[in-house]
Amino acid sequence: MSGVFGRVFGKSKAQSQATVLASIDKLSETLEMLEKKENLLVKKANLEVEKAKGFTKAKNKRAAIQCLKRKRLYEQQIEQLGNFQLRIHDQMIMLEAAKATTETVDALRTGASAMKAMHKATNIDDVDKTMDEINDNMENMRQIQDLLSAPIGAAADFDEDELEAELADLEGEELEAELLAPTTTAPTAPVRVPAAQQSTRPSAQSSKTEDDELAALQAEMAM
Numbered sequence: 325m326s327g328v329f330g331r332v333f334g335k336s337k338a339q340s341q342a343t344v345l346a347s348i349d350k351l352s353e354t355l356e357m358l359e360k361k362e363n364l365l366v367k368k369a370n371l372e373v374e375k376a377k378g379f380t381k382a383k384n385k386r387a388a389i390q391c392l393k394r395k396r397l398y399e400q401q402i403e404q405l406g407n408f409q410l411r412i413h414d415q416m417i418m419l420e421a422a423k424a425t426t427e428t429v430d431a432l433r434t435g436a437s438a439m440k441a442m443h444k445a446t447n448i449d450d451v452d453k454t455m456d457e458i459n460d461n462m463e464n465m466r467q468i469q470d471l472l473s474a475p476i477g478a479a480a481d482f483d484e485d486e487l488e489a490e491l492a493d494l495e496g497e498e499l500e501a502e503l504l505a506p507t508t509t510a511p512t513a514p515v516r517v518p519a520a521q522q523s524t525r526p527s528a529q530s531s532k533t534e535d536d537e538l539a540a541l542q543a544e545m546a547m
Contacts, residue, residue: 344423348416355412362405369398 372395379388 341423341426344419344426348419348423351412351416351419355409355416358405358409358412362402362409365398365402365405369395369402372398 372391376388376391376395379385379391
């Protein structure tokens with residue numbers, strides 16, 4: 325049933341749009357025709373003025389007045405045509421504004437329908453359910469990671485506090501051993517003998533050796 329109404333109202337809407345467009349086109353044609361007619365009347369009025377000038381020069385006052393009368397009639401028609409054009413312009417503006425309003429309302433109605441369909445497709449209960457599932461999955465993953473990182477076998481029986489205390493004792497013993505260790509004496513540096521003294525001693529020894537050899541030689545010669 326709703327489909328039938330949709331087709332009927334949709335067809336009516338399309339016909340309304342076509343009628344507005346046809347009306348605007350008809351008004352445009354009429355406006356163009358009036359403008360052409362107005363231009364023709366202006367030319368005729370100007371021609372009557374030229375004729376009146378000619379009759380005036382010819383001293384034909386009666387004919388000149390008749391020309392001016394016709395000019396006045398033309399001017400009245402020109403003014404009337406101007407009023408017609410003004411009304412047509414107003415009508416065209418109103419129709420175009422109505423057309424723009426209708427199109428705007430249709431666009432807003434389409435957007436509202438789309439939004440309604442999106443809300444219908446996205447239920448708040450479904451969103452809550454999805455978020456609960458995500459939170460459950462994250463909690464399960466955290467528990468699995470905790471189980472995988474927990475120590476197993478003999479390492480699971482070790483007390484972390486006891487291990488920390490044992491490590492603190494070891495560090496204290498190491499520090500105490502460093503404080504009680506005896507200080508070692510620094511090695512003495514070798515005494516360097518000046519070069520002048522080193523050169524003096526060998527020369528004295530060599531002179532003593534020469535004296536002994538000379539005394540031995542003298543003893544042999546005395547024998």
